[in-house]
Amino acid sequence: MRTLGILVAALTCALLFYAMGDFPPWADPGSAAHTHVSPRYIEKTMEETSVPNAVTAVLADYRGFDTMFETTVIFAAGVVCFFILRLPKKEGPIFRRYRHTLTGMTIRVKCTRKIPPVLEEFEMIDNLWAPHDLIIKTSCRILVPFLQLFGLYVIAHGHHSPGGGFQGGVILGASMILLAISHDLRTALARMGEKVHALLCPIGVLIYAGTGALCLVLGRDFLDYGALAGILHVDPVTARSHGILIVEIGVGLAVMATMIWIYNNISSRGEYDEGL
């Protein structure tokens, strides 16, 4: 295997080096990549979509169809992780261990699938139980709302600064994942259950594809946000800008929900019981 690896790597290396001689010089403003298609994006983005961030404009409008499928890829990954890993709910009672914090006594409780209410003086113990550090717990809990606020800002401000649905969605998802890591999966699931993120994920993509389909119904091409002008009572260019915002919100929702979904499945091996 090792020799095969070296052989394949060397072959690829040689092939790519062979082609490198004919590359245009690095960062040359006159090369074909910079002169054929892309100047229009830079020069017309304000005029045609009124979005100053050219990347957002190209992402969600000129090449919006790519982005729709990119969101679909994320959604598919979420469904695949669920499909592969999620174990069916076990029938019958489950035994959970609790520790009485005052005396240090451990008890075993027979309970159903539903997690019983948490009492102040009892602490749930998992197989992989480790005492949680108070500093980490508290500081992460303080961090979470700020992260979420930042995520929302990134989604909403993608028109004018770097950012947009993906980055914001990932940050929102990361805030929930942080909660799950610093506390445990149950705490995070109590805030946002499995059904919620499993439903949010297709709904996010549905917002994107639905916007496109709405344009189709209104008589324009698929994803032609200019068609929304009549509904939003604005001129077609501003309608494009608003369309991009709607779509970015959909992307953000889908990405957030999927990140949480994948993390929950991987970290609990599909049992949705004990986190990391």
Next chain:
Amino acid sequence: MIWELDLVILSLVVVAAVGAIAIKDLLGSAILFGAYSFMMCLLWAIMGAVDVAFTEASVGAGVSTVFFVAAVFRTTRRSKD
């Protein structure tokens, strides 16, 4: 662009990549992969690809590393190569 900085980051990227492949501890590999992604993100920020750098910082260095760590915790840290 400051080419010295660029060169340092480029070499660090390669070092991090080789390290992530070569180290025998999978958790270490995951962390080195995070470092690699972060170096990449710096590199792209230098080249002016701010959106890509932002995404890589949140996705590559953030969530991907968390996925790796979660998977390594759920399997094993041991690796023979």
Next chain:
Amino acid sequence: MSQHYPALLVTVPLLSALLISILGWLSRRLCFPVAVAALCVALFSSVGLLFRVLNEDVVHYFLGGWAPPWGIAYRVDRLSAMVLVVVSAVALINLIATRRSVEREFPEKIGAFYTLYVLLITGLMGIVVTGDAFNLYVLLEITALTGYGLIAMGEDRAPLASLNYVYMGTIGACFYLLGVGYLYISTGSLNMADISAILPSLYGSRVVLVAFIICMVGVFLKMGFFPLHAWLPNAYTYAPSAVSSLVAPLMTKVMIYVMIRLILTVFTPTFTFSRLALNHSVVWLAVIAIFMGAVLALGARDMKRMLSYVIIAEVGYMVGGAWLGNRAGMTGAILHIANDAVMTLCVFLAVGNVVYRTGGYAFEDLKGMFRKMPYTMTGLVAGGLSMIGVPPTCGFFSKWYLISGGVQAGQYGFVAALVFSSLINAVLFFRIIEIGYYEPFGSDHGHGPAPAPMEEAPLSMVVPLLVVVVGLVVMGAYTGDIVSGIIAPMIP
């Protein structure tokens, strides 16, 4: 309405996949009807599109209303319309035929299964219909990801097989992406038609040459062409039967479509066959692929693995035919995309029925099957005859074109490989017939053939199979029309 057919093709399955995913959590019974409805709409619009294309030659659709080099455009010509009809028809028939076995295998996760199923079809349709090189990559990843998930839910060894598929598939897709990057750096465009308009002035460039090689390697990896086929047999063998009868007919064929599209539209045949001295070596690789596939199929000990190796040989047919560099070879390759999809579906559906009743797919499970499941075995034999290339079935005609192309090009090795592979296929399928017909069911040899009770698979599984069998013969009968109406105008 009819001007929106290209958009409906992809968006209706996509929207219904999302809907199914939501319904999976609310009401599981509705998942299947929604999936059927979505694929019916897809089939309807692809047939509509085919008729439009026969009149108008090429249909364009601009997504987002942006003209091609800037926005993403769909470009449907006769070739893609034909493949679209095949993809949607195969997917619909398979969906209906495998309903029972899906309900039995994934009682808890029906919603997720149908979501992935419909998403896979969305991806395949999108690949066929798109006119943008990068968009094709994204769709490639959708089909790949959903494919990994579906394959992994098979039997015991499926996750490992699927993981190997992930590695190989990712390398393949990344190579394709890299090739598109090389094209972009030299032309500055991502639209296929635009690229091919710019390319002729750049034929001498090494970047274009390497772009072509890298794209081809990526696509070869994805379709399981000979030296890069290692992931295929395990993945197709261990997948659930409902999935292997979907993935086996469609995935490799659509990849071959991508290859032909790259050759015909992006890099024009002049570049492929005259500037490059590669076509002889690729044909020789195809010859080795056919020989290897045939021999390994002979050594296989169960039906699904045997059929997987047969698929590797068939991939060799099509790649070799396309690279022969003459009209007959290309015609044979394109015709074989459609024919092979139908006959692979036929045999895999039959095997799926056997698995549904007996739970296994080893050769021993076939004993006495002609008495137990006569219709299923008829389907298996019909598919087998088509794979061998017996005249009334469609397999004969495409093989005929391939062989005449090989003779015209003077590639007698390829002709020999085709004949050899047909012989081996004959051996394989007659062995199945022998086991199924002459060996009695069970182990009671002393008491003569036990009167095994008729235990045919349920009607919902048999009827689609018989429809496919009829399709085999009908496609054979209309070969002339398909070639003159659809394929011939496509080849320059």
Next chain:
Amino acid sequence: MSDFFSSVADYYNYLIYIVLMVIGLYAIIAKKNLVKKIVGMNIFQTAIILFYVSIGAKRGATIPIIEHGHGEAVHGAGSQAIKAAEYINPLPHVLMLTAIVVAVATLGVALALAIRVYNRYETLEEDEILAQLREK
């Protein structure tokens, strides 16, 4: 010799991408540990993203966010002409956003599969798994 160095200086970004890609490719093929292969796969994908971003770089240009652009103020009026040479090419960035997202999706699926494999065989080494399969 100096010619060689100047060409290296011109192309060193492309050079590093080839090196990284080869590292990733080698890891996928030669490493036996399944998670290591996944790490290699990601390095491979990131290398390609580096290549695309290098295409997008443009000398003497700034990030692709149009300056002084605040919604309605500019459009329609078309007061100041925007020159393409002043801004970096946004198209490769868009493509790579897609590629990064695809990479993380593939990563999630691959890790899920690796966990399934581990649950079944209690090991992540490919040769040990094959040995277990051969025993049966």
